[in-house]
Amino acid sequence: MKCKAVHSKLIFFLERELPEPEMKAVREHLAACPECALFAEEMRKTLSILETEKVSEVNPYFYTRVKAKLDRQSEIQPSGIRSLVLVRVLQPVAFSIILILGVYGGVKMGATGAKTGSAFTAEQEMVPYLNEMDVEPLETFLME
Amino acid sequence: MSDQEIIEQLKQGSETAFRKLVESHQRLVVNTCFGLVHNREDAEDIAQDVFIEVYRSIQQFRADSKLSTWLYRIAVNRSLNHIRDNKKHKWFQSFEKDVEARNRQILQVESSPADHPGYEMENKQRAVILQEAINSLPENQKVAFTLNKYEELSYQEISEVMEMSVSSVESLLFRAKKNLQKKLYKCYKKKCM
Ligand SMILES: [Zn+2]
Numbered sequence: 341m342k343c344k345a346v347h348s349k350l351i352f353f354l355e356r357e358l359p360e361p362e363m364k365a366v367r368e369h370l371a372a373c374p375e376c377a378l379f380a381e382e383m384r385k386t387l388s389i390l391e392t393e394k395v396s397e398v399n400p401y402f403y404t405r406v407k408a409k410l411d412r413q414s415e416i417q418p419s420g421i422r423s424l425v426l427v428r429v430l431q432p433v434a435f436s437i438i439l440i441l442g443v444y445g446g447v448k449m450g451a452t453g454a455k456t457g458s459a460f461t462a463e464q465e466m467v468p469y470l471n472e473m474d475v476e477p478l479e480t481f482l483m484e
Numbered sequence: 485m486s487d488q489e490i491i492e493q494l495k496q497g498s499e500t501a502f503r504k505l506v507e508s509h510q511r512l513v514v515n516t517c518f519g520l521v522h523n524r525e526d527a528e529d530i531a532q533d534v535f536i537e538v539y540r541s542i543q544q545f546r547a548d549s550k551l552s553t554w555l556y557r558i559a560v561n562r563s564l565n566h567i568r569d570n571k572k573h574k575w576f577q578s579f580e581k582d583v584e585a586r587n588r589q590i591l592q593v594e595s596s597p598a599d600h601p602g603y604e605m606e607n608k609q610r611a612v613i614l615q616e617a618i619n620s621l622p623e624n625q626k627v628a629f630t631l632n633k634y635e636e637l638s639y640q641e642i643s644e645v646m647e648m649s650v651s652s653v654e655s656l657l658f659r660a661k662k663n664l665q666k667k668l669y670k671c672y673k674k675k676c677m
Contacts, residue, residue, distance in 0.1 A: 351665040383668050386610045390633050393611065394515060399528060402514075403506045406532045410539060 341365045346376050354384055487551040494542045505551075506535050512552065512635065513559045519634030520563035520626065522615040530566055534558045556635070556645040560627050567619075579620045579667055583676045586612045613676065617667040625660035628653055 346369050352358050353366045370377045485493075485504050493501035513534050518527035537558055538545075545554060587609050618626060624646070631637045631645060639657075643650045670676075 347669060348662075348665070351661045351668075355661070379669065379672050382672050383665070386614050386668060389607065389611050389614050392607070393518070394634060398510050398514070402510050402528065402532075403503055405528075406506055406535045407503075409532050410536050413536065 341369045343369075343373060343376055346370070346373070347379070350376075350380055350383060351387075354380070354387060488547075491542065491545060491547070491551065494539070495545075502535075502539055505538070509552070509555055513555055515634050516556055516559040516630065517563045519630035520560065521566055522619070526566065527563075530562050531559065534562055537562075550644070553641075553644050556631065556637075560631075560645065564623060564627070579616055580670060580674055580676055582616045582619075583613055583671060586616070587676065613668070613671050617664050617671075620667060621660055621663055625656050625663065628656040629660040629664075632657060 346353075346366055349358060349362065349366055353363060356363070358366065370380055485501070490501045490505050490508075494505060510531070513531040514527050517530045517534070518524065521527055521530065534555065538555065545551075618629065621629065627646060628642055631642045632639075637645070639650050639653045642653045646653065
């Protein structure tokens with residue numbers, strides 16, 4: 341058997357998967373060819389790592405961690421649904437109320453001129469405050 | 485408690501049954517994940533998700549199939565997804581480059597060789613070569629090889645997990661070993677250790 345033929349069969353030789361005549365031929369070649377014998381030994385050592393890598397001991401905290409993760413996920417889900425309810429249902433409701441109040445307020449303002457002034461000043465006071473909130477850098481917010 | 489009993493009770497929401505299931509199959513699942521991802525922490529993390537998936541989908545489990553087959557299948561799928569997610573940035577890396585890079589890391593981390601006996605370092609480097617060689621296999625070959633080597637499953641069992649014929653499994657394993665041999669030879673020639 342030639343070196344090249346041995347190289348192509350070596351892994352099956354090491355796994356003892358070749359038919360006996362071929363096993364014998366490879367064995368004989370390795371005994372006579374130091375070059376192939378060296379590679380065979382190298383490959384045997386590397387493949388033997390597979391055995392050492394198997395998990396033999398089990399992590400005693402494994403179940404606790406699975407359970408904690410499961411509980412955490414089940415907690416997230418209902419609140420996820422809740423926030424969905426908030427967005428899908430409560431938001432339109434809130435907008436509707438604002439709209440109705442706005443219309444109602446408009447009607448009221450149109451009806452009584454005296455009250456318009458105070459409504460406007462209240463709004464003007466609110467706007468700069470909201471703007472400040474927007475432009476405030478995150479860092480200063482966090483520093484406080 | 486048999487697998488059958490565990491499943492029955494789990495379907496009724498028993499936490500004890502879930503605990504039994506996890507404890508009796510933890511090693512199987514962690515080992516399978518480790519064989520594919522080659523990282524202890526990641527393997528345990530994926531294994532946790534495997535059991536959570538089992539817990540959530542237990543109602544869909546058919547009584548006529550084997551629990552272990554189902555567990556292997558979920559473990560394999562989740563591990564492959566994990567590998568795919570982490571592979572995105574490695575398209576152009578070759579096998580030898582990966583081995584070299586990782587072995588260089590090992591040499592740097594092991595600050596003074598005097599701390600460790602030489603063979604320990606050698607084994608670490610060998611482990612890297614083997615892992616990278618396995619990683620470089622096509623997915624199907626990798627799965628068949630891992631189930632066969634890390635879990636010592638028979639061809640028949642692998643064929644059930646992978647939902648293919650026994651002869652297809654045989655051919656996958658044959659090609660996997662051929663490919664590994666090629667990689668290891670390359671590494672040997674280029675002295676990547
Ligand atoms: Zn030779």
